[in-house]
Amino acid sequence: MSALSGKVQTVLGLLDPDQLGRTMTHEHLTMSFECCYFSPPPGDEAVAENPFQMQHMHWLRQNPYSCHENLLLQQETSAVREELLAYRKAGGGTIVENTTTGIDRDLPTLRQLAKDTGVHIIAGAGYYVDCTHTEATKKMSVEKLTDIIVSEVLHGADGMDIRCGVIGEIGTGWPITESEAKVLRATAHAQAQLGCPVIIHPGRNAAAPAEIVRILQEAGGDISKTVMSHLDRTLFEDGDLLEFAKLGSYLEYDLFGTEMLNYPYNLDIDMPSDCQRVKALALLVKEGYEDKVVIAHDIHTKNRLTKYGGHGYSHILKNIVPKMLMRGISQHQRPPVLQQELRAKHVISL
Numbered sequence: 001m002s003a004l005s006g007k008v009q010t011v012l013g014l015l016d017p018d019q020l021g022r023t024m025t026h027e028h029l030t031m032s033f034e035c036c037y038f039s040p041p042p043g044d045e046a047v048a049e050n051p052f053q054m055q056h057m058h059w060l061r062q063n064p065y066s067c068h069e070n071l072l073l074q075q076e077t078s079a080v081r082e083e084l085l086a087y088r089k090a091g092g093g094t095i096v097e098n099t100t101t102g103i104d105r106d107l108p109t110l111r112q113l114a115k116d117t118g119v120h121i122i123a124g125a126g127y128y129v130d131c132t133h134t135e136a137t138k139k140m141s142v143e144k145l146t147d148i149i150v151s152e153v154l155h156g157a158d159g160m161d162i163r164c165g166v167i168g169e170i171g172t173g174w175p176i177t178e179s180e181a182k183v184l185r186a187t188a189h190a191q192a193q194l195g196c197p198v199i200i201h202p203g204r205n206a207a208a209p210a211e212i213v214r215i216l217q218e219a220g221g222d223i224s225k226t227v228m229s230h231l232d233r234t235l236f237e238d239g240d241l242l243e244f245a246k247l248g249s250y251l252e253y254d255l256f257g258t259e260m261l262n263y264p265y266n267l268d269i270d271m272p273s274d275c276q277r278v279k280a281l282a283l284l285v286k287e288g289y290e291d292k293v294v295i296a297h298d299i300h301t302k303n304r305l306t307k308y309g310g311h312g313y314s315h316i317l318k319n320i321v322p323k324m325l326m327r328g329i330s331q332h333q334r335p336p337v338l339q340q341e342l343r344a345k346h347v348i349s350l
């Protein structure tokens, strides 16, 4: 690994961390979320079949997973290209693309987008949640899974010579299945060999993040180079959040721009607003975790693109950073994003 050590591996090759610029650590540019389709509320079936009209945009924001077409982000490469050009204009430099095996990773498209737009794109190695694991994947040993993940970083993935630069997002549900636990162990083994960052998608339960850390640690993973994603829909009590923060992973608030009343995958969860997310970040900064916070939008459905009236990939840079400053997260405190260049050196370098 000596040639990679201290470098960041993008789909176009190696970079020094200083070259990254402002970085969103959890996005998708091309993927399918069909695996997580959720039936529309009774009576809404007709809207769900033809939702891309102005009068249906609110419905789509409230029910993004109940329309098959909305889940096919891979059909929107032209719109995503425009979005990335806008992201650069807004001051963005790099995007970590978290699409792993199971949700249609498309490395040639990522490479073309990076060439067309000048945005640095880092691809993710590994596997998404259990329901996307094939029978063959489920039968693999931890050793075999480890070899595949290592090879995706060292040699290239999906039969190509395009290399991944992080492991993740590694998908888990709640409770964690046997196959997901195997992938977690393989992830930790691969990280021990490569020294590379890991990004985790936890199940929708407050106990999930700590349990994942336990499994990774037991298998030799480096928690200080692990990002726990989706905390905005997973940990709600300040006490739970601060307890988890003590374990030492990066703390990711990556659903900026998502606001919905009923979160279909777990109706007990109240999805926070962006203002509530900023409040959680302010708490973490106040408690001394500013160097551990990373943020993103995790765009994974069409309706979140500006083409369809969504917030797009520049929402954080344009709207959330000013809000953070307004709420007292100052530059002096090394806030997220304003200092993303610094943080990216630690989060995504190999």
Ligand SMILES: CC(=O)NCCS(=O)(=O)O
Pocket: 201, 230, 233, 255, 265, 298, 300
């Ligand atoms: C692509 C992905 O896994 N996004 C997370 C969606 S969730 O609703 O926060 O689990």
